[in-house]
Amino acid sequence: MLLSSSIFTMSLLVLHICLLSSVFLMLLPAATASSSSEFRRSKAEYYRSPDCLGTSTGACGYGIHGSTINNALVAGVSGLWNNGIGCGACYQVRCKADNLCKEEGITVVVTDNASGGDIDFILSAHAFGSMAHPGKTADLFWKGVVDVEYRRTTCQFPGYNLIFKVVEQSNFPHYLAIAPMFHGGENDIFGLEISLEGGEEWKSMNKAWGGVWDLPNPPSGALKVKVKVGTSNGEQKWVEANKALPSSWKPGAGYDSHVKLA
Secondary structure, eight states, rough: OOOOOHHHHHHHHHHHHHHHHHHHHTTSOOOOOOSSSSOOOEEEEEEOOSSSSOOOOOTTTTTTTHGGGGGGEEEESSSOGGGGTTTTTTHHHHOOOOTTBBOOOEEEEEEEEEEBBBBOEEEEEEHHHHHOOOHHHHHHHHHHHHEEEEEOOOBBOOOOOOEEEEOTTTTTTEEEEEEEEOOBBEEEEEEEEEETTTTTOOOOOOEEEEEEEEEEEOSSSSSSEEEEEEETTEEEEEEEEEEEEEETTTTTOEOOOOOOOO
């Protein structure tokens, strides 16, 4: 089959931009993963973006961090979304086009909700191209949709603790919305509570959308946060970050919890 000149030119342009982006992304921390779970079969494709990175408007609420987290090896998911509980989960994705793709595949972080029919993973262009053998990236982009197998993996973010991202829709001091990021292991977030540092009265945050939890009229002052964490074996526990948000928290900022989930 012959490529039309416009499609061929577009494929080469996407490839060129993604290769340039990868030089910058080598400087950013990426998740490493391990897993003993079984692989499942599905399909993957990529979404078009001018920089080949993730989206800054993803439904998980990560903002600009959704573009570059995990070296932009990110994905939007549908069946794995689980009403936003799937935000931040890591998956090993292996392309089954053996003549085009590396056997080990890639590890992606869920940052968005995306619907693609029987396609479970809508990858960033950078992630999609990273599955290819050297010299086969353009061929993989031309294919567009590929068969894959995937499994949940243990996220590890070297050098990063759990981060509380104050989403841009927050309005200091009247409305606080938080998206937890960099939660390692195979941990899911099922609840957030906040309290004043040194206080004992906890207020439950509401599940707002995606991976975002919110609370109108939050306590005034420096805040500590408790996170309800669910593990892969079905257990749930509360993890407390005693120094989480400063008294003058800012929309769009990310704050180190000084707690590492593993």
